[in-house]
Amino acid sequence: MELDISSIRYTEGASFQTTISKNCPPFEWAGEEIRFDQPVTAKLELTNTGKLILAEGHIETVLVVACSRCLELFNLALKVPFRMGYTEHQEQGAASPDEDLEVRLFSGDVIDVTPDVEETILLSLPMKSLCSQDCRGLCAQCGQNLNVQACDCEQDQIDPRLAVLRDFIKK
Ligand SMILES: [Zn+2]
Numbered sequence: 088m089e090l091d092i093s094s095i096r097y098t099e100g101a102s103f104q105t106t107i108s109k110n111c112p113p114f115e116w117a118g119e120e121i122r123f124d125q126p127v128t129a130k131l132e133l134t135n136t137g138k139l140i141l142a143e144g145h146i147e148t149v150l151v152v153a154c155s156r157c158l159e160l161f162n163l164a165l166k167v168p169f170r171m172g173y174t175e176h177q178e179q180g181a182a183s184p185d186e187d188l189e190v191r192l193f194s195g196d197v198i199d200v201t202p203d204v205e206e207t208i209l210l211s212l213p214m215k216s217l218c219s220q221d222c223r224g225l226c227a228q229c230g231q232n233l234n235v236q237a238c239d240c241e242q243d244q245i246d247p248r249l250a251v252l253r254d255f256i257k258k
């Protein structure tokens with residue numbers, strides 16, 4: 088994901104907007120392989136602030152991840168903000184007036200944002216992802232996916248007071 092910044096490199100205040108996409112290979116995270124269902128797309132505005140090149144916008148993609156409850160794969164859409172400064176001079180990076188802004192070094196007319204985009208995606212991954220908020224998960228006893236079908240084990244776990252009611256309904 089390389090950005091040609093030659094049009095703003097020497098002009099303070101100059102900026103442009105750009106959208107870049109890249110097909111990314113699967114990666115390993117928390118012991119699981121995570122695939123991309125769609126290319127990673129970065130929509131960015133690049134501005135020459137005089138001190139550095141500011142890249143600001145957001146990153147979108149769709150990942151295929153396993154549900155933390157039922158273990159089924161599902162598509163997880165991500166849209167995460169992206170903000171990064173790029174400088175050609177080490178000392179300017181250290182002197183960044185904005186403490187929240189991370190600054191990277193670059194040289195020439197091209198900034199490669201790939202590592203920063205990848206890092207941003209990794210940092211945005213939720214520790215637990217659910218296929219739906221009311222995912223019923225797997226039966227602890229037989230492993231049945233309870234979203235698909237109830238299993239017989241449930242009857243053993245039923246509240247005894249409800250069991251009376253259930254027997255009543257059966258009659
Ligand atoms: Zn689930």
Ligand SMILES: [Zn+2]
Binds near residue numbers: 228229238
């Ligand atoms: Zn079961």
